[in-house]
Amino acid sequence: MAEPGPAFDVDDPVLARAAWSRIAEPGDQVAGALVTHLGAGDALAWLYDAATGTSPVVPRRLEQHPERPSVGRVQRAVERWRGRLATLDPGRELRALDRLGGALLVPGDPRWPTAVDDLGDAAPLALWVRGETDLGDLARRSVALVGARACTEYGRHVAADLASGLVDRRFTIVSGGAYGIDAAAHRGAIAARGRTVAFLAGGVDRLYPAGNTDLLQAVLDEGSIVSEVPPGSVPSRVRFLQRNRLIAAFSRATVVVEAAWRSGALSTATHASALLRPVGAVPGPVTSMASGGCHQLLREAKAVCVTDADEAAELAGDVGTDAPTPRAGRPAPQDDLDELGRRLWDALPLRAHAAVDSVARAAGLGLDETLGGLGHLELAGLAEQSGGRWRQAARPPQRVGSTVRRG
Amino acid sequence: MAEPGPAFDVDDPVLARAAWSRIAEPGDQVAGALVTHLGAGDALAWLYDAATGTSPVVPRRLEQHPERPSVGRVQRAVERWRGRLATLDPGRELRALDRLGGALLVPGDPRWPTAVDDLGDAAPLALWVRGETDLGDLARRSVALVGARACTEYGRHVAADLASGLVDRRFTIVSGGAYGIDAAAHRGAIAARGRTVAFLAGGVDRLYPAGNTDLLQAVLDEGSIVSEVPPGSVPSRVRFLQRNRLIAAFSRATVVVEAAWRSGALSTATHASALLRPVGAVPGPVTSMASGGCHQLLREAKAVCVTDADEAAELAGDVGTDAPTPRAGRPAPQDDLDELGRRLWDALPLRAHAAVDSVARAAGLGLDETLGGLGHLELAGLAEQSGGRWRQAARPPQRVGSTVRRG
Incomplete structure (x- = not known):
């Protein structure tokens, strides 16, 4: 199956990264390895050749990679990327982002949040950003507040409370822009006139979910909306799960506010743990299914018990300056x-x-x-x-x- | 100040231990050391001599004790015990207990709960028991459910639920007979037709507090009421605190259901930890002061998060047979x-x-x-x-x- 050559300058690193973020799904480690070891432009040139069958299957330069993907894995990757080459037009997507006032960040940009590089080959290939574009600055002092869409009034209240308390302590609130805990966290941050970042599973051109359009517009005004897939991309289940790894990597600490046993928010906690980021969980009534996942994190000592903004700040903050105020209790x-x-x-x-x-x-x-x-x-x-x-x-x-x- | 000699047979070990439990306050380690090293009768004879000033101040046999109390400590102890010698009449107290259908247990009795001996010199000198008198059997498979008097409906509900679930798993429920969580735990055990033990701070002749008289009567019918002070003794604050150490030592595990920051229930958890007994804490809403102490135990990793009877049974039970059922969640x-x-x-x-x-x-x-x-x-x-x-x-x-x- 012959593919036409690229219709854009593959040597432009921003265009090349933009193209890769369309070709490969978030977290694709074969793409990550290729782009890191060959450079985005050379990797793209190699891919066009590989897709037309004229280049060696595994690029020689990948052989130095300690965890290089197998030949079969690279071949399967080329197979799944091939279908997206024909419609590739990163210039159009960048112009669409530009019209929205956004910017594409790639590694090396001073605004790039270097914390996400801890993901290794699974690091994002590029970040499509609207609103405040200095993600490095936003990440420096940040807490992810995540949790279930199907939350309770209790969870909503605690999320908003933690968010505004953390804003008072000059933290950025990071979340996923979803219904439930995510929305309450963003709202709490905005109400406290703080900065907040929403990582979306789809493109930043669509403020998804539709019911949160007004909220996400407010997030844009007070912070950033970020995605690793280009404008026009739909949010799929895989992209939601991969988005969680990005929230975990970006933030200094992750606090799960309310999550049932099988909540996706637990995957954010798992990613944060794997990245050696502190994880907190807010307890709730044991009679509430919505806190079951938080309690499991506590039982398995995968999270620290967090009951207020002081304790969340202690997780994410600097030793010494962010130590919690000792409780006064009621001394007699x-x-x-x-x-x-x-x-x-x-x-x-x-x-x-x-x-x-x-x-x-x-x-x-x-x-x-x-x-x-x-x-x-x-x-x-x-x-x-x-x-x-x-x-x-x-x-x-x-x-x-x-x-x-x-x- | 000369004291008359004892008006009873000090060589009767039960009478002598009964007398000591009147003379010394619960947890008095000087009394514990004397009774352990001299025997209750000889220790009593020595005390009568010491109180009249005719015996050496520290008994020679105590010198082998690795943590023997200092001369000054023994002298101060004699000073505080002296006032109680004149009115000593253990036979009368034993007859009072007998009329209530109770029994006095002393170490060596096959019904003695040997777990309390882990308290060392602070172990109880005797246990005054009403109801079921085989405390060893009751202790073998037991969980203490403790918490605040000032509990919420939530705490009450969870305590009763845990108690009945643990009864279903053949555990004895141990608590302090107080208002609030204690009462809910005893009630839950009785409702599930299980066995329950109440440790009182005062004598077992008075079912204290008065508002719990009916409940404590029911505890008597389904289990035991126990005290280390003789009938007629009033519950004082010191005795309440010492009673907590006894609950912790007697039970295989202690679960704090609801406790505020300064709740006495936390002292039970501290005693249980010191005795290397497993400690659990039930989480609750972070907005509830009544769960603040539980959350602190979780934060400081002094307790395991316990959300249901399975998890409480896992703490107190036998490895293997009492492992919790894995959660099914909602598999898709x-x-x-x-x-x-x-x-x-x-x-x-x-x-x-x-x-x-x-x-x-x-x-x-x-x-x-x-x-x-x-x-x-x-x-x-x-x-x-x-x-x-x-x-x-x-x-x-x-x-x-x-x-x-x-x-």
Whole structure:
């Protein structure tokens, strides 16, 4: 089956990468290996030859690749790419992107988010971006909030809450633009006037799903919409799953807000783990199917329990500056007492005053210990006496930090 | 301050242990060391002498104890015990227990729950029991379900559910007889016609708290009520905290169902951890303060995430026999497809049939791969053709286990 030669300049690296992102499906590791080792233009020239049967099947330069694909794998790849060569026109797609105000990013561009290169041969061949195009800057301090489309009001609430709390801590919120948790995360970020990035499974020309058009338009205004497939591409199931790997690689950490047992959001967590990115999971009621996947991540120690924005920031942030604020709880003045002081304090009546020997018996303490201890409690403002009889102080001091002050 | 000699036979080990459980507060390690190394009777005789000042301060036999208490600690202990010697009458307390149909257990009794001996010097000196007295048998297969008094409807529901599910798996439910989670756990066990044990902070003659009298009466009928302090003893804060260590030591595993940040239930978890017993925590909504302590246990990896009775049984049960049933999720027939099969299946239309080359393009696959793959899908009952055009099967087969069968 003879193919015509390329109708564009394969030596233009942007055009060549754009063409490859149309030829190969996201995550195609044979394409990744070829483009990395030959360069996008030479790989394309090789492919045109291979598709017409005039070139050796595996390019010689691929032989240095430690995990080079087998001959059979390369042949099958050429077979599946061949059908897309005839209609290839990256220039038209780039003009379409340009009309939308977008930009195509390729590795080497200063705006390229280098974190995605951790995907190796499965790294994206190019990124089609609308909105803010400096993805490197957006990725630097970012958290992915992902979860089920079929979420509950609880999940929606927590996602929006985490997003706005993370925006307050200057994080970018990354998600997939889908219904449910994704939408709530983007919305929370926008409401807090923060930056947010939506990775789409189809082309950036269609704001899919249709019900989220207004939301995705707002995402465009406050951040970016990104895809690794060219404008005009439809979102398929495979592209949804591959999109998850991209969210995981792009973000500093991934938090699964709500996900049932078989939710696709769990695949994002799995990708993040494989890339050694921190993973968090938000717990929920055990009676809610929608939290089943999160609980499984926690049970299998594949995720850290995340209950608020502080804890999410700790996962994704810089050691030291993003450590969570210690919880205050509700400290009580008697918390600082030692075992004997505590026993004595518990033995003191609240209202009527009691004689020392009765306090000693109630506390199970000796008389000397009791007298000494009561003196300490009085000094700390925790006990008061009247005519040698004792009770708990009516107005104990406020506890501030770990010191006891008079109220 | 001279004390009269004992008004009972100190050489009777049951009477002597009964007396010690009145003299020393629960968890008093000096008392534990003395009773263990001298025997309860000799320790008591020594104490009477020490209290009148006629015996050496630290008994010689204690010198072999690797962690023997210091002279000062023993002297302070004698000081706090002295006040209780005058009113000591273990025979009367034993007769009171007898009238209630109970029994006093001491180490060596075949019914003694040897698990509590893991507490070392802090082990209980005796256990006052009403109801079923074979605590060893009750402990053998047991789970403690603990949590906050101030619980939510959610916590109550989960506690009762876990209790009845664990009863179905032949576990004894252990708790503290308090309001809230404790009560729900006991109730769930009784409703499922199982055995349950309540450890009280006060004497077993008073079914405390008063609002739980009917429940505790039912616990008595279906299991046991246990205390380490004699009848007539009041529940104090110190005794509540020490009671928690006993629940943790007695049970094979401890599950915290609902607990806020400063809940006493967390102390039970801490004791269980220190004793190397498995600890579980039930997650809940992050918006609920009542689950804050559970989430903290999960975050600090001090507890395993427990969402149902299977998972609780796995913590407390025997390896192998109590492994949880794997979750079925909602398997779909296409789950068993490989990457290419999946890609092809996703590319097939649901209703109208499509030509092979259009399917190949949509899937991003070669023609040969597509034809071969469609044949496999047809064999598996997942695709159907009409005049060489293809679509997804209208009625795909049911997936059973990991095999695909025709529907």
